[in-house]
Amino acid sequence: MNTSDSDDDSYNERTALVTSENPVVPSYRPDPDLTPPNDTASKRPRVTRRSGPAAADGGGSDQEVDADEEELTLKYGAKHVIMLFIPVTLCMVVVVATIKSVSFYTEKTDQQLIYTPFTENTTSVGRRLLNSVLNTIIMISVIVVMTIFLVVLYKYRCYKFIHGWLILSSLMLLFWFSFMYLGEVFKTYNLAVDYPTVGVIIWNFGAVGMICIHWKGPLQLQQAYLILISALMALVFIKYLPEWSAWVILGAISIYDLVAVLSPKGPLRMLVETAQERNEPIFPALIYSSAMMWTVGMASPIDAERSGQETDEEAEQSSRGAESESRPSRSFPEEELEEDRGVKLGLGDFIFYSVLVGKAAATGGDWNTTLACFVAILIGLCLTLLLLAIFKKALPALPISITFGLVFYFSTDFLVQPFMDNLAAHQFYI
Amino acid sequence: MTAAVFFGCTFIAFGPAVALFLFTIAREPLRVIFLIAGAFFWLVSLLLSSLVWFISVQISNKNSAAQQKGLLIFGVVLSVLLQETFRFAYYKLLKKANEGLLTLSQEETMPISIRQLAYVSGLGFGFMSGAFSVVNILADSVGPGTVGIHGDSQHYFLSSAFMTMAIILLHMFWGVVFFDACEKQRWWAVAAVVISHLVVSCTFQNPEYVASLVPTYIILFVMGVWAFYSAGGSLRNLKLCLTCKDKDFLLANHRPR
Numbered sequence: 001m002n003t004s005d006s007d008d009d010s011y012n013e014r015t016a017l018v019t020s021e022n023p024v025v026p027s028y029r030p031d032p033d034l035t036p037p038n039d040t041a042s043k044r045p046r047v048t049r050r051s052g053p054a055a056a057d058g059g060g061s062d063q064e065v066d067a068d069e070e071e072l073t074l075k076y077g078a079k080h081v082i083m084l085f086i087p088v089t090l091c092m093v094v095v096v097a098t099i100k101s102v103s104f105y106t107e108k109t110d111q112q113l114i115y116t117p118f119t120e121n122t123t124s125v126g127r128r129l130l131n132s133v134l135n136t137i138i139m140i141s142v143i144v145v146m147t148i149f150l151v152v153l154y155k156y157r158c159y160k161f162i163h164g165w166l167i168l169s170s171l172m173l174l175f176w177f178s179f180m181y182l183g184e185v186f187k188t189y190n191l192a193v194d195y196p197t198v199g200v201i202i203w204n205f206g207a208v209g210m211i212c213i214h215w216k217g218p219l220q221l222q223q224a225y226l227i228l229i230s231a232l233m234a235l236v237f238i239k240y241l242p243e244w245s246a247w248v249i250l251g252a253i254s255i256y257d258l259v260a261v262l263s264p265k266g267p268l269r270m271l272v273e274t275a276q277e278r279n280e281p282i283f284p285a286l287i288y289s290s291a292m293m294w295t296v297g298m299a300s301p302i303d304a305e306r307s308g309q310e311t312d313e314e315a316e317q318s319s320r321g322a323e324s325e326s327r328p329s330r331s332f333p334e335e336e337l338e339e340d341r342g343v344k345l346g347l348g349d350f351i352f353y354s355v356l357v358g359k360a361a362a363t364g365g366d367w368n369t370t371l372a373c374f375v376a377i378l379i380g381l382c383l384t385l386l387l388l389a390i391f392k393k394a395l396p397a398l399p400i401s402i403t404f405g406l407v408f409y410f411s412t413d414f415l416v417q418p419f420m421d422n423l424a425a426h427q428f429y430i
Numbered sequence: 431m432t433a434a435v436f437f438g439c440t441f442i443a444f445g446p447a448v449a450l451f452l453f454t455i456a457r458e459p460l461r462v463i464f465l466i467a468g469a470f471f472w473l474v475s476l477l478l479s480s481l482v483w484f485i486s487v488q489i490s491n492k493n494s495a496a497q498q499k500g501l502l503i504f505g506v507v508l509s510v511l512l513q514e515t516f517r518f519a520y521y522k523l524l525k526k527a528n529e530g531l532l533t534l535s536q537e538e539t540m541p542i543s544i545r546q547l548a549y550v551s552g553l554g555f556g557f558m559s560g561a562f563s564v565v566n567i568l569a570d571s572v573g574p575g576t577v578g579i580h581g582d583s584q585h586y587f588l589s590s591a592f593m594t595m596a597i598i599l600l601h602m603f604w605g606v607v608f609f610d611a612c613e614k615q616r617w618w619a620v621a622a623v624v625i626s627h628l629v630v631s632c633t634f635q636n637p638e639y640v641a642s643l644v645p646t647y648i649i650l651f652v653m654g655v656w657a658f659y660s661a662g663g664s665l666r667n668l669k670l671c672l673t674c675k676d677k678d679f680l681l682a683n684h685r686p687r
Contacts, residue, residue: 078459085462367565372473375558379470382463411477418487419480420562422502427590427642429563429597430476430509430631 077389080343081382083290087227088381091350092374094231095238095358104184105239106362113240115139120242132244136252139245143253147260147267155274163214166285170213170229174206177232213285226288230347234354238362246359247406250352254402261396272394288350291342343385349397353377356405364413368420372412376404436572439591443564447557447598454549460542461550468520468554468605475516476562479509503632510631513555514624517605520551521612544609545661552605556598564594589640596646600630603650603657610660619660626653 099105112119115138118131153162179202186193209229212222241249260266275282360373380401388395423430455461483505491497524547528540571587578584604623611619626649670676 078463081463082459085466367569368562371558371561371565375466375469375473378466382466408473408477411481415480415484416476416562419476419483419505420566423506424563424567426499426502427593428502428506428631429593430506430513430559 077385080290081385084343084345084381084385085378087223087288087290088345088350088353088378089374091227091231091234091354092357092377094227095234095354096361096370098181098231098235099238099358099361102184102188104187105235105358107239109239111240112242115142116241116245118245120244128244132242132248135242135245136248139249140252140256143256144267151267151271151274154271162283166283167210167214170210170285171206173229173232174209174225175202177236178202178205178228181232181235219291222284223288223290226347227350230288230350231354233347234351234358237351237355238358241355243363246355250356250402251406253352254396254398257396257398261394268396269394282344285347287344287346289342289344343388345397349401352398353381353401353405356402356409360409360413366413366417368417369409369412372408372416373405376408377401380404432572432574432576435576435587436568439564439571439587440568442588442591443560443568443594444598446595447553447560447602450553450602451557455553458542461546464524464542464547464550465554465557468551469558471516471520471551472513472555472558475512476509479505479512482508506631507628510627511624514608514620514627517551517555517608518612518620521609524551544613545606548606548609549602549661551609552602553598555605556601559601560594560598563597564590583640585640589643592643593646596643596650597630600627600646600650600653603653606657607653607660 110119110121116135117138118134120128120131122128122131150162150165179198182198182202208217208221209225211217212225213229237246257268260268261272262269271282281287357370357373357377361367361370380403381397384395384397384400451465455465483501486501486504487498490501524544528542528544528547532540567587567590576584577586583589604627607619608623611617611623630646630649667676674680
C-alpha cells in the first residue's frame, strides 16, 4: 500500500522535548482561544504575595531560583521523568504486544512506502547496504522538506492550512489505520464481526479521538489517544520499512533531530522559538503533554485546598497568620502552577522509540533484546530529562535514547544472546 | 495446560519481586529511576562479559565440547566478577551524586538514603538478571508441547522459576549487604558477597535441576538474615513491627496505634 503524503508528515516536527518550566510558554491548554492572555499576568502578583521559602512551591516565576527551588526541582524532576516513562512504556507495550500476537505486522511484504523506493531484495550485501542508505537519504530529505514547509507556514501565520493538514493526518490515523488494525486483530483471533458493528466502533473511536486531540477533552483520554496514534504510526513504519533501511533511518533521524533542535537555524528550534515569542502553545496534535493548566481533569477543589494546606505547613511560622487568610484564594494558583510544571514530549519521539523496540521484538523470537532496548531507551530518556533540567531549553529527545537503543540492540543480538542461550542450556544463573 | 505452566512459573519467578516493587518503590519516582539505572548497570556488565566470552569463543576450537564448557565457566566467573565490579561502580556513582545533591540543596537530609539506594539498586540488578535468565524460557513454555518427553527432567520450567526467584531476592540482599559493607569499609563482607555469588552461579548446574535449589535457598536465607541485620533490623524491631507497636513506624505513616 502506498500511503499518501498527509499521514507521514505528522512526525516531522514532533521530535522535540520542551520544558514548560519556562513561564513564557504556558503548558498545553486544550483550547488555546479560550484562555485570555492576561490571565497569566494576573496570576503572577498572587504568587509574589507569599513569603520566603513557601514561594518555592510557586516557582513558576523565574525570579525565585534559590536553594529550595533546587530541592523541589529535583523532586519535580523525578516526578516528570516518571510522568514520561509511563506513556513511553505504554506505547512500547502496545507495539510489542501487537507485533508478537498479530502476525500481519511482521509478514514480509514487497510493498514499500513511496519514500523508500529502493528494494532490499538483492543478493549482494553491498547492494543492499547501498539501497538502504539511498532509502534513508530520500526519507530524511522528505522529512526535512516537510518540516521546513511547516515552519514557513507557521512563520507566515497560515494557521488554517496547518490545522487542516494536521486534521487530515489525524483523520487518516484515527479512522483508516485503526480500521486496518482492528481488522488484523479480528483475523488473528478468528473473530467474525459484521461491518455495521465495526463501523460504529470505528466511528466512535475516531470522532472522540478527533475531539480530544484537536479540541477539548479529559487529559488522560487525550494522552491515551496520543499514545494510540503513536503506536499505530510506529506499527505502520515497522511493517513497511525494509529491514536495514529502518535501522539506518533510525540512526539518521536522531542525527537530524540533534541538528534541527540545537543548531541556530534548525527548523524545529525556530518553530519552538516562534511559538514562545508569540506565547502560543505548539499544535496539540504534535506534542504529548504530561500536565495541564486548567480545571479540565484537575483534582476537585477540596483536594486543591488540602494540598494548599499541606504545603503551607512547611512555611515559616511567622508568616502563617498572613498565609492562612489568603489560603483559599491561593490554593488554586498553587495547583495551577504545580500543574504548569509538566513536561512535553513530541509524538515523533514516541513513534521512533516504539519503532526501535518493535523492530527488536519483530526480528527473531528473542525477548532479551526487546528488554535490553526498552531499558536502554528509558535510561536515554532519563538522561535527556536530566539535561533538560540543567539547560532549561528545548532539547532533542531522540539522539541519546536511539543511540543507546541501537547499541544495545546490536550488541544483545550478536553477543549477549549466544551467551545467554548457552547459560540457559546448562542452567547457569548469573 | 501450557497456559497454566506459563502463568504459574511467571508468578513464582516474579511474584515477590513485583510485590516488593509495587508496595515499596512504585510510589516514589526517585526510587523507580534508581531501580532502572541499576538494571542498566547490570545490563552493561553483562554486555562486557558477553563480549569477552564471544571473542574467546571465536578464537578457540569450536569442535571441542570440553573446551567450550570450560570457556563457558570462565564466562560465568567473569560475568559475576564484572557484576560485582559494576555494583561497586554504581555505589561510587550514587555516593557522588548524593553528595552533589546535598550541597546543591543545602538541606540536612538527602532525598533518598544510601540504604534505600542499596535496596533499590539490588532489586534493579535482580529484576534484570531474573528477566534475562527466565523470559525466553517462559515464552517457550506457552508454546505447543512441553519438556521432558525425551527423558530430560520434567521439572525444567518449575525449577527455573524457583531459581529465578531466588536469584532476584539474592541480588537484592547482596546489594544491601554490599553497600553497607562499603559504607563501613568492611572488605571481608564484600568478599563474602562475591564468593557467595560465585558459589550460586558456578556450582549449581547438574542434570537433576532440582538438587541445586536446596543449597541456593540456604544461601538465600542466610543472606536474607544478614541483610536484615545490616539494614538495621533486629529481633526487637521485628517483634514491634509484627505486633503493630512500633511507634516510629506508625508515626511516620500517620496511622493510629
